[in-house]
Amino acid sequence: MKTRYLLFILILSVLSLFLVLKFYLTPESVTEIDKRDKTDTVIPLFQEANLPxxxxxxxxxxxxxxxxxxxxxxxxxxxxxxxxxxxxxxxxxxxxxxxxxxxxxxxxxxxxxxxxxxxxxxxxxxxxxxxxxxxxxxxxxxxxxxxxxxxxxxxxxxxxxxxxxxxxxxxxxxxxxxxxxxxxxxxxxxxxxxxxxxxxxxxxxxxxxxxxxxxxxxxxxxxxxxxxxxxxxxxxxxxxxxxx
Structure with missing residues (x-):
């Protein structure tokens, strides 16, 4: 009985996590994150190389x-x-x-x-x-x-x-x-x-x-x-x- 109860709790937790991820990682939000990362990490070649x-x-x-x-x-x-x-x-x-x-x-x-x-x-x-x-x-x-x-x-x-x-x-x-x-x-x-x-x-x-x-x-x-x-x-x- 106890084992079945724990299994039920585990399944419920996995489903909850799936719903949260689905809510936040919509196609729109993924696109915005992708844009943000590309914008924030673009460094001019000279600066990146730090050449004298x-x-x-x-x-x-x-x-x-x-x-x-x-x-x-x-x-x-x-x-x-x-x-x-x-x-x-x-x-x-x-x-x-x-x-x-x-x-x-x-x-x-x-x-x-x-x-x-x-x-x-x-x-x-x-x-x-x-x-x-x-x-x-x-x-x-x-x-x-x-x-x-x-x-x-x-x-x-x-x-x-x-x-x-x-x-x-x-x-x-x-x-x-x-x-x-x-x-x-x-x-x-x-x-x-x-x-x-x-x-x-x-x-x-x-x-x-x-x-x-x-x-x-x-x-x-x-x-x-x-x-x-x-x-x-x-x-x-x-x-x-x-x-x-």
Whole structure:
């Protein structure tokens, strides 16, 4: 008797489940679910693949025993400012599908034998990892009257025209975001540019010898703004000069 009763309950449960499914899964509702799933899961091919739009070397100038310039009031060495700005640029680029390698991540040189060996190692790094471009970040010093931002490229670089365009794009972003005095994009022979084989620029973000600009350069908020402006310029360049 008990077995028959349990069997009856089981059959009744199965029938109830069948009726519920039939009610909710009508042809109309199935169609709507199908439409919803297709709409919600359509992702652009580029986003789905998450492909990098380029490979970039960020070179924080100096490091280790090479201090670079030093703030006249703050006494903060250029090498620290360069690394901070470069790190902000790296983070922004990586968040926007750009592959980044830095010549240094710490307070060190790439080759501590001497300055020339270090600069050569930085320049050769681009070819070694097949990078698309090379951006060296620096701060400058001259006298307390001079301020502003300038960028250099080399006519000895085989990609001289591309380097000039890269410099101009980054320069426009820096001047727009920082509001610094525009000192232009100019030709100059620096070892990290001369010995490079990819589009390359050297950025002087500002002057540590200028009292007001020095205070900006040692400010983390300003460093972040500068790093992101450099990154925006790089992204603009890559989007119009994609690898074939």
């Amino acid at each position: 739009i380029g490979k970039v070397i960020i070179d924080p100038g100096h490091g280790g025993k090479e201090w670079g310039a030093v703030g006249w009031k703050s006494e903060v060495p250029e090498k620290e400012i360069n690394l901070a700005i470069a790190t902000y640029a790296k983070d922004y680029l990586e968040n926007n599908h750009v592959e980044v390698a830095m010549t240094r991540y710490l307070d060190e040189m790439m080759d501590d034998k001497d300055l020339n060996a270090d600069l050569t190692a930085r320049a050769q790094f681009a070819e070694k990892i097949a990078a698309d471009l090379f951006v060296s970040i620096h701060s400058d010093q001259f006298d307390k009257e001079i301020e502003g931002t300038r960028i250099f490229y080399s006519d000895k670089n085989p990609k001289v025209k591309e380097s000039q365009i890269l410099g101009e794009v980054i320069f426009d972003e820096l001047i727009s975001k920082l509001g610094s005095k525009p000192l232009g994009v100019k030709e100059e022979n620096y070892r990290v540019l001369d010995q490079n084989t990819v589009p390359s620029v050297l950025i002087e973000v500002g002057f540590l010898s200028h009292p007001e600009e020095e205070m900006k350069l040692v400010d983390p908020a300003y460093q972040k703004k500068a790093g992101e402006a450099i990154a925006m310029g790089i992204i603009k360049y890559l989007k119009t000069n994609q690898r074939k």
